[in-house]
Amino acid sequence: MLWIGWGVAVVAAGVAFWLWRQLVAERAHAGELLYAKIEAEDALEALRGEQTAQADANAALLAAAGRIEAPLAAVRLHLDGVGTQLADYRGRVRQFDAAVQYCLQPVEMIFGADKATLDELVHHVEGARRKLFEARTALVQCALHVDTDALERGLDALQVLSGHAATLATTTASAAGPADAADAGARAPHAAPAAL
Numbered sequence: 001m002l003w004i005g006w007g008v009a010v011v012a013a014g015v016a017f018w019l020w021r022q023l024v025a026e027r028a029h030a031g032e033l034l035y036a037k038i039e040a041e042d043a044l045e046a047l048r049g050e051q052t053a054q055a056d057a058n059a060a061l062l063a064a065a066g067r068i069e070a071p072l073a074a075v076r077l078h079l080d081g082v083g084t085q086l087a088d089y090r091g092r093v094r095q096f097d098a099a100v101q102y103c104l105q106p107v108e109m110i111f112g113a114d115k116a117t118l119d120e121l122v123h124h125v126e127g128a129r130r131k132l133f134e135a136r137t138a139l140v141q142c143a144l145h146v147d148t149d150a151l152e153r154g155l156d157a158l159q160v161l162s163g164h165a166a167t168l169a170t171t172t173a174s175a176a177g178p179a180d181a182a183d184a185g186a187r188a189p190h191a192a193p194a195a196l
Helices: 002-104 115-140 152-176 178-187
Strands: none
Touching: 002 115, 002 152
């Protein structure tokens, strides 16, 4: 009977050892799962932070787009107006040149002219002078010639655009992180040129 007791004790010790090994293995596996859970939570938190930063950057882009649209439309409208004024100015310069050429035509008629030709020449010169002065007056009164700050208003609108672009670059750089801040700063537009 004693040997049965020893046999049961040995089997019980073997089972206890096996259960102890299983417990150690389960604790090790539980530790691995805990570390994996912590890493997954950290990754999830990092993704949430990136999503928040991206949402902030998107909001900044939308806000900047809203602020940039009005000055950009003003610049576009102003440049269209300057283009129209330039076309008008060129037309008036051509009219002035034509009036000058018309004034120079009678010079060829002076040599060998009789009284009737000279009267015609005087009449021609008076008409040519009138056309010349009218063309010069129209040229001097042209909107592009009179408007001294024709480009100033467009440059002011460009200054506003430049300020918004710099704000956008700063906001994007801060949302992107310190590694990308130098790149965004390098890509930031320069200030608009001073008024002419």
